[in-house]
Structure formats: C-alpha cells, structure tokens
Amino acid sequence: MDKLLFSILLGLLIGLIDIIPMMVQKLPKYSTVSAFIHYFFITIVIIHLDLPQVPWWLQGGIVALALTVPMLIQVGHDDRKPVPIIATNALILGSVVGILAHFTHLT
Template sequence: MNLIVTGILLGIVAGIIDVIPMIIKKLTWDANISAFTMWIVVGFFIAVIDLNIQPIVEGILIALLTLLPCAILIGWKEPKSLIPILVMTILLGGLIGWLIPIIGK
C-alpha cells in the first residue's frame, strides 16, 4: 500500500482512538474535531517526512511537534490536562511511526 495512503488511514484510526475518551468525557465537538484532524495530518506527515532516525522516534517527534501549538493553548488554561494528551500523543505517534514502514511496503 502507498505510504501516504497508509499514513492517512493510520491517522484516521489514531484519531478515532484519541477521540473516544474525549467523547466519553463530553468534551466540545470543536475539541474532538481538532484532535481527529490533527491525527490525520500527523499520519500524513509521518508518512512523507524522513528524518533518518528510528521510525518510532520519528513518529513521536513529528506528533509532538504537530501538537505543540495546541498544547500551548491548552496548557495555558488547563496545564493538568496536558498529561493525558502528551501520553496519547507519544503512544499513538510512536505506533503510527512503527506501523507505516511495515504496512506501507
């Protein structure tokens, strides 16, 4: 499967995984849509960017860098809410980084 398509599909899956707890916590739809679309973009970025480092580390780095602008806004008002966001970003970013080279061949 094409790397870009794989990245986008894995981004969609990661977005669904990330948004499920947000829906359960009854967060606003703009937050849910923002998180979901971020993962689609992250999947695309991980698929097309080659930093010549381990795929898992690359996925984590790209996911964290993509999250950074939103993390500043979120952390400004609710710093404690950054903990689960960062954990999910590290886990899902690493997972996407690991899976893209395997599935996208």
C-alpha cells in the same frame, strides 16, 4: 497498498482512537473535531517524512509531539492538568504510526 491511501486510512483510525475518550467524556464538539483533524494530518506527515539521523522507531513520537506543542501551549494556558495526558498521547500514537509505517515497509 499505495502510501497515500494507507496514510489516509491510518489517519482516520488514529484520529478515531484519539477522540473516543473525548466523546465518552462529552467534551465540546470543537475540541473533538480539532483533535481528530490534528491526528489525521499528523499521521499523514509521519508516514511521508523521513528524519535523517533519527532512528525509525523514534520518528513518529518526535514528530507527533513536536506538532502537538502549539496545542499544549494553548490548552496549558487555561488548565495544566490535561497537558501531560495530551503529550503522552501524542508520543504513544505517533510512535504507533511510525512503527506501523515501518513494518508495512512504506517508509
């Protein structure tokens, strides 16, 4: 499968996985759409990026967390409770993307 097509399809899946709990909690639509778009593009970046001197299994989590920091600052300004949840979610989903990309031999 083409690398770009794979990253788009996986981005759609990861974005959906991220927003399902948000939809269940009936969070505002702008927050849900923002999170979906965030993880959609993070997935594409992780799959197309290779960080030198960083082990393959750690790259996805690092990139996802780094790209989530601005959101953590914004959310943490109003309410600090969701910050660790969002950060953990970024690490887990980013790591999953990195591992899937590695084992599909696309990286």
